[in-house]
Amino acid sequence: MSIASGLVLTEPRSLERRSFDLPEVDADDGLLRVEACGLCGTDHEQYTGHITNRHAFIPGHEVVGVVEELGDAAAERWGVSAGQRVAVEVFLSCRNCDQCRAGLYRRCERNGLATMVGFTDADTPPGLGGGYASHLYLRPDSMLMAVPDELDPVTATLFNPLGAGIRWAVEIPDTQPGDVVAILGPGVRGLCAAAAAKEAGAGFVMITGLGERDTERLALAPAFGADLAVDVSTDDPNRALRDAAGAKADVVIDVTAKAPAALAQAVQLARPGGTIVLAGTRGSPETPGFDPDHIVYKELRIFGALGVDVTAYRKALDLLVSGRYPFTDLPRQVADFDSLEPLIQTLAGERPGTPPVHGVFAPGSADS
Incomplete structure (x- = not known):
């Protein structure tokens, strides 16, 4: 059994690195190798406990990575293929309830806040539900967007x-x-x-x-x-x-x-x-x-306004590719597993220093 790695927030201000068994992928789901995960205010509010959760979880919801495994039905549903770089929508959609059919999938009757990327129970297998990890499990209700080849994964997190x-x-x-x-x-x-x-x-x-x-x-x-x-x-x-x-x-x-x-x-x-x-x-x-x-x-x-939607995300990816604004040049800090917690502490104002405009977690990267 192959092993993944993730940072689990077990309680406020306590990130614990854990190993997870990679799940076996069936027809309806998939597995993403995380390349980068952007950080936002929600991340440090989770870390400090201003946003509470009833269980341990892997945070991180601005996820970009490469589809490592993919079921046939999932490939057709998502319109992507194995080996492709994608961005992951934070919310999941059943695609069948009245809210989802109306385009309001943030209010999905089967999903909603409970299954958002970066919020799910790390102790419920497969546990890989957030971006602070080497891999992200792609549930059948996930939504993915292809990332243009022109975008590197760190910049692409700005989607x-x-x-x-x-x-x-x-x-x-x-x-x-x-x-x-x-x-x-x-x-x-x-x-x-x-x-x-x-x-x-x-x-x-x-x-x-x-x-x-x-x-x-x-x-x-x-x-x-x-x-x-x-x-x-x-x-x-x-x-x-x-x-x-x-x-x-x-x-x-x-x-x-x-x-x-x-x-x-x-x-x-x-x-x-x-x-x-x-x-x-x-x-x-x-x-x-x-x-x-x-x-x-x-x-x-x-x-x-709560969240975004895939229509706006696709427009964002197009605007990033256009190069009309200097998003690639934003002052940023890229952290790996070992340096992520100090970066989050800086973003939260609990550590000396001015936080970067753009903070990003990238598994295996050097802090820069």
Whole structure:
């Protein structure tokens, strides 16, 4: 029996490397050799316990790898072949329930949050349910997207945050050519949202950050489509947007995490009749400065956004290949099994140092 390796989060701040038997693949499933797995805010929130789980699990959900084994029925269903590089959708879909048939597979009646990649029980065989591993088991309900040959696996992990930028900044708010767009949060998803809005024809894009931790990210923003980058610790974003664009925002995208005051900023920045998309979790029931009456006075539309979908992911892969934005040059750190935990601690703010814009786990890589 061949052996796989994975990092299991047994409790908050405790990653344990374990060995797993590789499963035998039948007609309906498959096995992926993980090449790279991008890191996002969810990863370090799982690590610190801000996102809880009732069982031990292998984290990691921005997975790119090579299909190592594949059943005949699965190959037909997924439209891929053994030896092909693919990106893995976080959510699974039964393809048959009413929600899945309507394209809302994030609400799949058989799957949903319980079977998401990077969340499943490591003690339930085969256990290989997340990207912090040498292999990922591809369940029959998995969804895969072929990765173009032009993309290396590390860059290809950006399919996830860039897909999020496309869905959150363009598809959900129906961003139109000429719109003024304000993006709160200059992390990798904020930069991706800026690029997506600019690709959609936004007339003006502002992105905001907070303090020294965001200095490098705000400096990168113009290369990703932002017309204005504002540090809200020193400048008033409302005044800055009015002075630079001459108008409030048609669309506000909030991708901040653990920033309760950002909701108030979003409401202030939006024009009457504008749209706000909330895609980052507050981590707190408190929302300093938020006055819900302004939602009424301005007749605002507010959408919550959970996850992405394969349509946006495919658009993201095409945009990455286009080379119109310098995604390959993002400041990043690539970690292997031994160096991943310190990187996650840095991302969580529990270790000294400024976190990279793009963090990636790659089995067998040298820390770089």
